[in-house]
Amino acid sequence: MNRYPPIAEHGMVGDLQTAALVSSDGTIDWWCTPRFDSPSIFASLLDSERGGHCRLAADFPDEQGMTVRQLYLSDTAILVTRFMTPGGVGEVADFMAPIDSSAPSDGHTLVRVARVVRGSLPFALTCRPRFDYGRAPHTLSQIGDHSVRFNGPGRDLHLQSTTGVTLDRDGSDVTARFTLSAGQAAAVVLTSTSGGGPVPPQPTLEGIVDALETCRVFWQSWLRSCTYRGRWQDMVNRSAITLKLLTYAPTGAPIAAATMGLPEQPGGERNWDYRYTWVRDASLSVRALIDLGFKEEAHAFRRWLRERINPEGFASTGPLQIMYRVDGDPHLVEERLDHLEGYLGSRPVRAGNAAADQLQLDIYGEASDALIVGGDIGAIRGWQALSDVLDWLADNWDQPDEGIWETRGGRQNFTYSRLMTWVAFDRGVRAASEFSRPADVARWTAVRDTVFRQIVERGWHHKRQAFVQHYDTDVLDASLLLMPKVGFVSPHDPAWISTLDAMEEELVSDSLVYRYDPKASPDGLRGSEGTFNLCSFFYVEALARSGRLNQARHAFDKMLTYANHVGLFAEEIGPSGEQLGNFPQAFTHLALVTAAMALDEEMQKAETGSRYVDYGRQPTHGLTVPAENSGSDDAGS
Numbered sequence: 001m002n003r004y005p006p007i008a009e010h011g012m013v014g015d016l017q018t019a020a021l022v023s024s025d026g027t028i029d030w031w032c033t034p035r036f037d038s039p040s041i042f043a044s045l046l047d048s049e050r051g052g053h054c055r056l057a058a059d060f061p062d063e064q065g066m067t068v069r070q071l072y073l074s075d076t077a078i079l080v081t082r083f084m085t086p087g088g089v090g091e092v093a094d095f096m097a098p099i100d101s102s103a104p105s106d107g108h109t110l111v112r113v114a115r116v117v118r119g120s121l122p123f124a125l126t127c128r129p130r131f132d133y134g135r136a137p138h139t140l141s142q143i144g145d146h147s148v149r150f151n152g153p154g155r156d157l158h159l160q161s162t163t164g165v166t167l168d169r170d171g172s173d174v175t176a177r178f179t180l181s182a183g184q185a186a187a188v189v190l191t192s193t194s195g196g197g198p199v200p201p202q203p204t205l206e207g208i209v210d211a212l213e214t215c216r217v218f219w220q221s222w223l224r225s226c227t228y229r230g231r232w233q234d235m236v237n238r239s240a241i242t243l244k245l246l247t248y249a250p251t252g253a254p255i256a257a258a259t260m261g262l263p264e265q266p267g268g269e270r271n272w273d274y275r276y277t278w279v280r281d282a283s284l285s286v287r288a289l290i291d292l293g294f295k296e297e298a299h300a301f302r303r304w305l306r307e308r309i310n311p312e313g314f315a316s317t318g319p320l321q322i323m324y325r326v327d328g329d330p331h332l333v334e335e336r337l338d339h340l341e342g343y344l345g346s347r348p349v350r351a352g353n354a355a356a357d358q359l360q361l362d363i364y365g366e367a368s369d370a371l372i373v374g375g376d377i378g379a380i381r382g383w384q385a386l387s388d389v390l391d392w393l394a395d396n397w398d399q400p401d402e403g404i405w406e407t408r409g410g411r412q413n414f415t416y417s418r419l420m421t422w423v424a425f426d427r428g429v430r431a432a433s434e435f436s437r438p439a440d441v442a443r444w445t446a447v448r449d450t451v452f453r454q455i456v457e458r459g460w461h462h463k464r465q466a467f468v469q470h471y472d473t474d475v476l477d478a479s480l481l482l483m484p485k486v487g488f489v490s491p492h493d494p495a496w497i498s499t500l501d502a503m504e505e506e507l508v509s510d511s512l513v514y515r516y517d518p519k520a521s522p523d524g525l526r527g528s529e530g531t532f533n534l535c536s537f538f539y540v541e542a543l544a545r546s547g548r549l550n551q552a553r554h555a556f557d558k559m560l561t562y563a564n565h566v567g568l569f570a571e572e573i574g575p576s577g578e579q580l581g582n583f584p585q586a587f588t589h590l591a592l593v594t595a596a597m598a599l600d601e602e603m604q605k606a607e608t609g610s611r612y613v614d615y616g617r618q619p620t621h622g623l624t625v626p627a628e629n630s631g632s633d634d635a636g637s
Contacts, residue, residue, distance in 0.1 A: 006578060008564035009023050010024070015109075017104065017249060020110055025081075028054040028055070030045045039132040040130075043134060045259070045343060046340050046342060047340040047342070051134050058083035060083065060121075070082070071565070078095040087121065088120045089119065093112070103250060110189070111208055117182060123178055125188060126173070129152070133337050147167070149199065155192065156193050157191070160202060162203060164180075165178050222244065235567060235596065236597075251304050255277055256277075256278050256582070256587060258583065261351075263346035264529040264580055265574075267344060273334070274571075277323060279308070279323065285301070287369070309388065332353045360417065361399075361420070362419070364421065371385075386428065391440065394447050397451065401417050403416065403470070418451055423487075425445070432444075466501075466503070475517060481539055503539075512559075530575065533562070533591070534585070540559065545602065562577065568589075569584060569588040
């Protein structure tokens with residue numbers, strides 16, 4: 001019978017070019033290599049029989065008598081799984097040496113160190129790789145008692161062990177059993193290389209201990225750049241490390257999540273591949289990274305983003321796609337992996353993402369903001385790229401699109417897309433003036449003001465007394481929680497306060513926030529979904545900026561209880577508090593960081609009696625909304 005651990009029962013390790021998930025029972029059930037978006041070697045998370053896994057754990061016959069705990073070494077990406085039994089206490093430490101280089105690496109190594117701290121404890125190893133999402137067979141070459149090679153199509157996996165761990169063949173797989181006493185340790189090393197390459201040097205326990213220490217020093221040294229010193233230091237640090245782990249070092253491109261195919265509803269069809277770089281998500285991370293002190297990571301992504309803009313070869317969606325592979329490749333052909341059962345039977349399992357071809361006009365606002373944030377618009381070529389984007393957008397902004405949530409139910413005039421269009425021209429006009437750059441500022445200004453008036457006239461629903469999802473509905477949308485953050489409206493404006501109140505009534509459930517109601521606004525997909533962690537943290541920030549500090553802090557503290565045992569979040573929270581969707585999700589951890597910083601800032605202002613200032617921008621006071629709205633007044637009523 002197929003067995004699937006809860007999504008939340010995992011930690012993540014990585015080397016800044018790829019990442020693996022390790023369940024709380026010591027199983028590596030997800031690892032794609034040599035890149036985040038490569039085919040998998042271990043994927044039992046999506047099919048426990050066909051996907052492949054590597055388990056190293058205490059070999060204790062009575063699991064009822066064994067207690068297991070998983071944790072990260074403080075301020076590192078070294079994951080420790082502890083096994084506590086009546087006869088002994090042991091642990092397995094998993095880590096990957098960071099490859100913080102601009103050059104892609106062909107070889108990737110995952111180290112698993114077993115040790116016993118009290119008594120004695122038997123361990124069992126099972127290594128069953130399944131190449132290419134479980135589609136490709138492999139052969140096994142035994143090199144010695146401590147070294148084997150799994151030969152896959154164009155890719156090899158080497159498994160090596162230190163003295164005391166003899167590797168035994170089990171068909172085309174490998175097992176091992178060994179016992180350690182207090183003070184003893186042993187290790188196994190997994191190294192992925194291109195097919196036919198040389199065998200890696202045989203590891204020694206001394207060398208592995210040195211590598212673990214080097215890994216610890218790397219992460220703790222990197223984290224010293226963090227300037228956050230607020231109330232939620234541990235959670236912000238863990239989120240920062242998670243964002244770093246999900247960023248492809250050779251290009252600076254962050255992926256949305258380490259996994260694909262994990263469902264938004266168990267057994268449902270909302271199962272997507274998140275191992276790519278979304279322009280929106282990554283662009284919104286730039287300001288947070290700068291505010292946290294990680295300027296190098298922010299500037300690396302900005303360089304990557306500028307390189308994606310191609311004014312001479314616009315696609316049907318404009319000068320940018322909504323997402324790319326980590327190396328900038330725009331081709332993300334979606335395929336169904338029908339041979340995989342899917343997590344808890346959630347089918348289809350998809351690799352690739354067809355949404356890459358969607359028109360989502362909001363990305364130009366997020367990208368424009370990212371390119372000029374921090375008073376740095378880059379070199380002359382960078383400004384020209386931004387100018388070309390805005391010139392294209394001036395001709396193409398006023399049309400329906402698929403929107404931020406990538407719905408597959410048809411295009412609409414989404415209010416959020418218009419909001420970010422306003423952001424694009426607002427930032428462009430300001431930058432052209434501040435840095436004296438050549439631009440058609442008069443035209444950009446006219447378009448910006450036209451968009452503003454359109455949002456106020458058509459995005460505002462008179463009966464709901466709120467800004468709504470799109471111009472032909474009365475449905476609310478949590479993406480609009482960003483309206484005050486981007487400077488479109490003051491967080492104290494009556495129009496915004498009434499919108500926030502409406503969202504609280506319709507989208508918020510015990511501080512958890514739904515992105516919208518799919519029943520009221522069909523998105524072309526069957527089934528339901530949980531609350532979106534991203535939106536829940538946006539809600540905290542909106543509350544804090546609107547002066548509702550007690551409510552904001554209560555909501556934030558509640559949200560933190562939904563983190564898993566090592567501080568990680570998936571995309572959603574299900575009806576029973578379970579984590580759902582791809583894991584861990586970068587956007588959620590980004591929103592956690594920005595919510596923590598906003599809440600700290602506003603609490604500090606309240607304590608010192610400081611006057612409110614909206615993110616360093618001049619607030620728009622007294623936004624005037626129409627008394628009636630014929631465009632959406634009757635929609636849905």
